[in-house]
Amino acid sequence: MSFPGQVKIVEVGPRDGLQNEAGTVPAEIKVQLIEMLADAGLPVVESGAFVSPKWVPQMATSAEVFTRIRRRDDVSYPMLVPNLKGLEIALAAGVEEVALFAASTETFSQKNTNCSIAESIERFNAVIDEALAAGVKVRGYISCVLGCPYEGEVSFDTVSMIAQKMLEKGCYEVSLGDTIGVGTAGLATELIEVLSRQVPVAQLAAHFHDTYGQALANIHAVMQCGIAVVDSSVAGLGGCPYAKGATGNVATEDVVYMLHGMGIETGVDMGKLLEAGRFISDFLGREPVSRAATALLRKQAG
Ligand code: HMG
Ligand code: MG
Secondary structure, three states: OOOOOEOEEEEOHHHHHOOOOOOOOOHHHHHHHHHHHHHOOOOEEOOEEOOOOOOOHHHHHHHHHHHHOOOOOOOEOOEEOOOHHHHHHHHHHOOOEEEEEEEOOHHHHHHHHOOOHHHHHHHHHHHHHHHHHOOOEEEEEEEOOOOEOOOEOOOHHHHHHHHHHHHHHOOOEEEEEEOOOOOOHHHHHHHHHHHHOOOOHHHEEEEEEOOOOOHHHHHHHHHOOOOOEEEEEHHHOOOOOOOOOOOOEOEHHHHHHHHHHOOOEOOOOHHHHHHHHHHHHHHHOOOOOOHHHHHHHHHHHO
16 A cells, blocks of 8 residues: 655635535635635645636635735635636736536536536636646546536546646646545545556545545545645635535545645645634634544643
8 A cells, every 4th residue: 555645635615615615705705715724835826716706706805816816826726717708807916816617417517517527628728728828737626536416427537538638738637526425435536547558647536525424535545546646625615606515625624634744745734724614604694614623622622
């Protein structure tokens, strides 16, 4: 069994975590959360989305949020974009990295982006071309890689085809989304084995939602296949508005606790991360959805 000595954590809480919140989270709260996460040592903090505000109202303040962040030189602040319009807004705001997304089933693609998989490939190709021409880095996401809320089982060949297209076109990394958290360790391992025949594992990331409590086990499993980039959400915030019943990403606190316990470096300061989780949980008026955060905060309180 071999594990990477170091894992890069991509914090997606301010975007994936908050996009599904029913009540408006003011821009200043988002800005403060993003700054706390960056100060906690997270190297990437996905900070919002330039998507249609009619589709995801919570992300409507993203341009204001991005421009107000006190940005650190050692941290990336990618913004999610679904199309050229989103990219235009990103470029106007001075964004240096964008993330785009496609789905591995036709139904989820329609529900989430109002287009087929083939159309989504055309869309992201255009976004990648323009972004790279403007000197902006691009990360890709593929949703529903271990199961779809509408179609059930997914084809790993389709996941592989989309990942290849994203990487060939110029994404530096593709993040594999278990959007509804249904996957288990055997399936997650099989997915990486299938993908590794076509794409370099070093360019893949794990983006596992924790709906069924399997995310940590799945991360542990795919790390053994060489995955060394893990997406997570502080306090386990979140869910996708177009995946009913899906809960948040795996909690960053849980991932950091596991990795540090295994002697794997992340660069994250657990104390500061706990403060960020406490801050947003207090604002939302609920406890963090993280076993590690709950236990550590209880211990701190004595
Ligand atoms: P559409 O309705 O087909 O778009 O939606 P359209 O091009 O016909 O435009 C309709 C209206 O939206 C127009 O405004 C456009 O200007 C506007 P109107 O003329 O009606 O006033 N519009 C925009 N406004 C702001 N920013 C934009 C933009 N584009 C169009 N970028 C569209 C197509 C893709 C826009 C829509 O489906 C959409 O925004 N979808 C995003 C849904 C979303 O954000 N989902 C959650 C994020 S993905 C996720 O969570 C999964 C992930 O975490 C990985 C995983 O877990 O699997 C990444
Ligand atoms: Mg997600």
